[in-house]
Amino acid sequence: MDNPRDFRGARLLNAPSGVLPYYLTLELAAVMLPVILPGRVVTGQDWVWFVALLAAAVTQAELSVQVERMRRFFSNNPHVNMTSVWLFAGALLLPLSIACALAALTYAHLWLRIWRAVPSVRLYRAVCSAATAALSVIAAQSALSLPLGPVSVVAGGVTYMLVNLVLVVIGFRLHHPSRTFVSLTGSFAEHLLEATTLCLGGITAVLLIEHPIMILLVLLPVVLLPRGDLSRQLHMTSGYDAKTGVLTAGEWQRRTSAELARASQACGVLMIDVDFFKRINDTHGHLAGDAVLRAIASTISDEVRKGDLVGRFGGEEFVVLLPMTSHDHSLSVAERIRRAVTLLEVTHSGTVMQGISVSIGVAVRADSGVSLDDVLAAADQAMYRAKKQGRNKVCAAVRAPGARDPSRGSVAMLPP
Incomplete structure (x- = not known):
């Protein structure tokens, strides 16, 4: 999930009190934790996986530019994007430092190619989204280190999803204090979509280890999923007032x-x-x-x-x-x-x-x-x-x- 949309005229310095300190704290943590926390040495194989995942993320985004712009425009709640597929795969395979670097580069590309063209999306929100994604990767790797065997992968996915959701909802709530936390957590369909991206991320990690070329097969569902979600959004918004969220x-x-x-x-x-x-x-x-x-x-x-x-x-x-x-x-x-x-x-x-x-x-x-x-x-x-x-x-x-x-x-x- 991603940080939500903001109004065109909004600026970080004019945001409600608490927003700026919260954003700065997230960004500082995302930069410092990969340096402070212990991690294994990056190998040549890690770099191969890193390049493959980054290339897949860029390709998927390029194939979904218009759809992702429309989804972002219509999003009123925490926004699910497809980057979780590649970032969770990175959390499973890569050392912490380059797994976080993958999140930073993926979100930089999203900003340059997609979000910058959406009037309601601001650069500081994109930076905070990247920080949130990096912190979710860090939390997921912490869960993966638990001695739970194969169950640790499930624990990592659940941790990634929950940490991401909590961090985004807190930011949204600081921007919009009048809204309840329940109204910001998203619908069941959105949570199901987020869980699906994490499952695809797990599959991607396995394919990279066993049959790297086969991750091309993951691209098609990842490109099609946003289109289905956009259809759902359009159906939902067609009968709802854009300003208030109640029926027209x-x-x-x-x-x-x-x-x-x-x-x-x-x-x-x-x-x-x-x-x-x-x-x-x-x-x-x-x-x-x-x-x-x-x-x-x-x-x-x-x-x-x-x-x-x-x-x-x-x-x-x-x-x-x-x-x-x-x-x-x-x-x-x-x-x-x-x-x-x-x-x-x-x-x-x-x-x-x-x-x-x-x-x-x-x-x-x-x-x-x-x-x-x-x-x-x-x-x-x-x-x-x-x-x-x-x-x-x-x-x-x-x-x-x-x-x-x-x-x-x-x-x-x-x-x-």
């Missing part, structure tokens, strides 16, 4: 319509609007506003169930479907979201934004004959009523004609 309005409506069509019980809909969002943009800038939107989207998602649908309805508005949820429970969820948002502290470029709030309108579709548009309109009206009553409130929709729940005839204004 169209995708939310499509999924909600399907859910309501098969629902036999009440479903709640929450319309959520960020209070004084224009003031945030005018005071702190649009990038800060985007950071606030991401933090609120993450908070909403954390406060609802896994099967609930969270979408960005436009601008600073979010919408939530709560399947099989009663009126009272919908109000409770809305209040929980409102309270959680008020506790947010969003950091952007060294500025901490507090006092964020939302106004929420709640409507419940208790009758299967009521359309989604009607429920949305009711929730929207309730949300505007919350705005008029002072903001940072939850209001329920006024009871519609023929509705069976008399409690919906009043406005619920919950205490701040």
Whole structure:
């Protein structure tokens, strides 16, 4: 995995506190540990393996330039690249010093040929990625030295994967304090891809020892794997809002319509609007506003169930479907979201934004004959009523004609 993308205008010196010391510590450790730690003498055979692995890494990158640029551009979480195939093979075969040199040269080539052309990738992030890879190689070799027989190879792969993930997630979290660690660890598919690259690395090491020319056969799957992952990313991002990571309005409506069509019980809909969002943009800038939107989207998602649908309805508005949820429970969820948002502290470029709030309108579709548009309109009206009553409130929709729940005839204004 790799350090994640950053915004085009970001600079290391303007990053949140802790980022610069962390990066410098990683880079210093990556330079000093190969010198300090004991390692065997480099032989002629080691240099042959080194050149073969470096040539394979360069060839694979050259054959995947456009695909890797697109994957990097679409990556919002720690990014899995294919270099683990060659670096883990190096960890298995090479002395520590040139195994780390392989990581440095591989990442230098990635920067020059791929990442430099991606607007969101900065040189200092690429340098830190190389340092992280070198430290992962060092950790893997430490695990390989354990007296576990063949199991030590598995231990080395697991150690490589875990150390890489932890170091990258810490860096990402320092850049984006409002995001939770869980949201940064990546999906199951990404972890499976990372494990696959390590397995291919083990196979590559065996082939280099027994049949060196056969590593050409490893190139094809390594070149094809990123294409499959890019297809997955494109499929995932097509229905998700790029700024916040929640569903787009169209995708939310499509999924909600399907859910309501098969629902036999009440479903709640929450319309959520960020209070004084224009003031945030005018005071702190649009990038800060985007950071606030991401933090609120993450908070909403954390406060609802896994099967609930969270979408960005436009601008600073979010919408939530709560399947099989009663009126009272919908109000409770809305209040929980409102309270959680008020506790947010969003950091952007060294500025901490507090006092964020939302106004929420709640409507419940208790009758299967009521359309989604009607429920949305009711929730929207309730949300505007919350705005008029002072903001940072939850209001329920006024009871519609023929509705069976008399409690919906009043406005619920919950205490701040």
